[in-house]
Amino acid sequence: MTEHTIHMPCTEEQIRELKAGDTVILEDWLYGIRDATQIHMFDKGRKAKFDLNGHAVIHTAPNVKKVPKSNFCPAGYESVCIGTTTSQRMERFTRPLMQEYGVRMVIGKGGLGEDSRAAFKEFGGVYLAIIGGTAALETTWIERITDVDLEDLNPECLWEFKINHFGPLLVAMDAHGGSLYDGVKKTAEDRRAEALASMGVSS
Amino acid sequence: MKLDLAAVEETAKHLYIQALKILPPDIKDGFKRLDATETDPTAKSILATMIKNIDVAEDTTNLLCQDTGIPIYNILIGRGVEVDGHALKEAIRKGCERATTEHPLRSSVVHPITRVNEQTSCGIKVPVITIDFSDKDEFFEMEMIPKGSGSENGSFLKMCIPAEGVAGIKTFVVDKVMEVGGRVCPPTIVGVGVGGTSDLCTKLAKKAGARPLGSVCEDPEGAKLEKELSAAVNMLGIGPQGLGGDSTAFAVHVETAATHITMNPVAVNIMCHSARRARATFTPKGVEIGF
Numbered sequence: 001m002t003e004h005t006i007h008m009p010c011t012e013e014q015i016r017e018l019k020a021g022d023t024v025i026l027e028d029w030l031y032g033i034r035d036a037t038q039i040h041m042f043d044k045g046r047k048a049k050f051d052l053n054g055h056a057v058i059h060t061a062p063n064v065k066k067v068p069k070s071n072f073c074p075a076g077y078e079s080v081c082i083g084t085t086t087s088q089r090m091e092r093f094t095r096p097l098m099q100e101y102g103v104r105m106v107i108g109k110g111g112l113g114e115d116s117r118a119a120f121k122e123f124g125g126v127y128l129a130i131i132g133g134t135a136a137l138e139t140t141w142i143e144r145i146t147d148v149d150l151e152d153l154n155p156e157c158l159w160e161f162k163i164n165h166f167g168p169l170l171v172a173m174d175a176h177g178g179s180l181y182d183g184v185k186k187t188a189e190d191r192r193a194e195a196l197a198s199m200g201v202s203s
Numbered sequence: 204m205k206l207d208l209a210a211v212e213e214t215a216k217h218l219y220i221q222a223l224k225i226l227p228p229d230i231k232d233g234f235k236r237l238d239a240t241e242t243d244p245t246a247k248s249i250l251a252t253m254i255k256n257i258d259v260a261e262d263t264t265n266l267l268c269q270d271t272g273i274p275i276y277n278i279l280i281g282r283g284v285e286v287d288g289h290a291l292k293e294a295i296r297k298g299c300e301r302a303t304t305e306h307p308l309r310s311s312v313v314h315p316i317t318r319v320n321e322q323t324s325c326g327i328k329v330p331v332i333t334i335d336f337s338d339k340d341e342f343f344e345m346e347m348i349p350k351g352s353g354s355e356n357g358s359f360l361k362m363c364i365p366a367e368g369v370a371g372i373k374t375f376v377v378d379k380v381m382e383v384g385g386r387v388c389p390p391t392i393v394g395v396g397v398g399g400t401s402d403l404c405t406k407l408a409k410k411a412g413a414r415p416l417g418s419v420c421e422d423p424e425g426a427k428l429e430k431e432l433s434a435a436v437n438m439l440g441i442g443p444q445g446l447g448g449d450s451t452a453f454a455v456h457v458e459t460a461a462t463h464i465t466m467n468p469v470a471v472n473i474m475c476h477s478a479r480r481a482r483a484t485f486t487p488k489g490v491e492i493g494f
Contacts, residue, residue, distance in 0.1 A: 036318065060269065061269070061309065061311075062269055062309065063266060063269055063271065063307070063308055063309040064307075064309070065307055066307075080265070080266070080306075080307065080308075080309075081265050081266040081268075081269050081309075082269055083266075083268050083269030083270065084269070085269075085270065085352070085353065086352075086353040086356070086386045086387075086388075088386050089356075109353070109385065109386075109388065109444060110353070110384065110385040110386035110387075110388075110444070110445055111384070111385055111386075111445065129444065129446065131249055131252045131253060131256075131443075131444055132268075132353065132385075132388040132444060132475070133253065133256070133267065133268045133351075133388050133475055133476055133477040134252055134253055134255075134256035134267075134268075135256070135265075135266060135267065135268045135269040136256050136259040136260035136263060136265040136266060136267055137252065137255060137256045137259045139263075139265060140259065140263070154320070154322070155309045155310070155311075155320075170245075170446070172446070180446055180447070181384070181385070181445065181446075183447065184384070184385075184440065184441060184442065184445060184446060184447045185384070187439070187440040187447065188381045188384075188439040188440055188441055189381070191438050191439050191440055192377065192378075192381065192439070194438060195377055195435040195436070195438040195439055196373065196374060196377060196435070198431070198434060198435050198438065199373045199431045199432070199435050200370075201370045201373050201374060202370075203374070
């Protein structure tokens with residue numbers, strides 16, 4: 001297990017160095033993305049204004065406060081609470097995010113599926129697991145909201161965050177097909193019969 | 204006792220915000236218990252981060268989780284309480300809306316077909332308001348639950364048949380806990396409904412998942428079942444966030460109802476580790492806020 005600090009955007013080479021079980025701290029930039037954001041980007045033909053090449057996206061829809069635009073809040077939004085949502089619902093968007101936008105990191109909770117695993121391998125990407133439900137802590141890693149796109153989808157806009165020491169995040173799926181979820185799934189399958197037997201149920 | 208609807212509105216607002224920021228003591232104790240017994244190092248560090256988050260949320264008066272959930276208000280009306288039922292529902296709705304716009308909170312509620320968000324946490328039949336009655340004199344209770352979607356998406360119903368027996372119920376619960384893995388933000392409270400009609404069964408599962416930790420099913424058969432299931436699901440090794448470990452669930456809670464001779468329904472409704480809940484009681488002495 002190695003600890004990495006990565007300044008965004010990153011390169012394919014940096015991504016391929018990461019192994020499942022490593023931890024990562026991100027610096028500089030992060031983009032917030034959600035179900036509706038990606039439905040509009042990939043199903044409804046809307047194009048994101050940001051250059052996401054080499055960047056990380058996080059599955060989120062933050063609590064924000066509308067404020068007058070200023071140097072600190074150029075988009076007119078102040079962060080209230082920013083956390084992470086369950087990734088699995090957005091499984092089918094990993095591939096187009098990487099293929100069409102050059103995204104290299106997806107941050108979320110609960111893991112992604114087989115198509116994401118294949119896309120990470122093919123294009124050089126990773127899934128970084130954050131601890132879901134710990135948004136108060138996560139909010140302290142976000143300096144401010146610097147820009148926003150697809151604003152009509154609030155709170156499911158495409159958000160640009162300036163981050164400071166964002167993590168540690170766990171490399172849960174790497175660019176070599178490795179996934180921490182595989183081992184857990186196998187353990188659960190192996191122990192299912194024992195768990196049922198403890199209640200007098202044969203399987 | 205005549206219910207003061209202005210106080211109801213204010214309390215509906217207050218409870219939503221409080222529930223999002225402060226976890227009930229039984230859940231905090233649940234974390235301590237899991238932390239003391241967890242043997243997997245990754246799981247232990249995840250639990251430590253979750254516990255730290257509870258402190259950060261209180262220190263910074265911030266929300267525990269960004270998911271403001273679907274707002275649910277469970278109302279219990281005692282005897283001798285004078286209230287206009289329609290106006291009561293309107294007052295709760297207004298309080299919920301004011302919490303969202305005045306705090307402000309993320310409105311997580313959209314129209315189911317157009318997906319339009321009114322930015323009020325309200326919509327058709329939302330907030331969910333359930334009303335029940337108690338035999339307590341001059342007593343009114345409001346329980347507020349912001350139900351997060353990660354765990355609410357871990358909801359299932361199976362109309363088992365009598366020939367499947369209790370084994371069918373047990374197998375269904377274990378298999379659903381395996382299926383959802385880390386998606387429902389474990390460690391969880393697994394709510395299980397057994398019996399009733401299909402709608403009552405899912406309602407029981409929701410009630411079970413929201414019950415305080417340490418509480419026991421009033422039906423002795425349900426109590427026996429929840430004890431067995433609690434031990435069984437924690438044998439699976441799913442662990443906090445589905446990344447492995449002993450702490451898959453704080454507990455499995457079961458609620459039961461009588462059912463039909465040809466039916467054997469079972470429902471699962473999961474509560475994530477951010478098991479948020481707030482409660483207020485109204486008596487002639489005033490309003491008391493708690494969990």
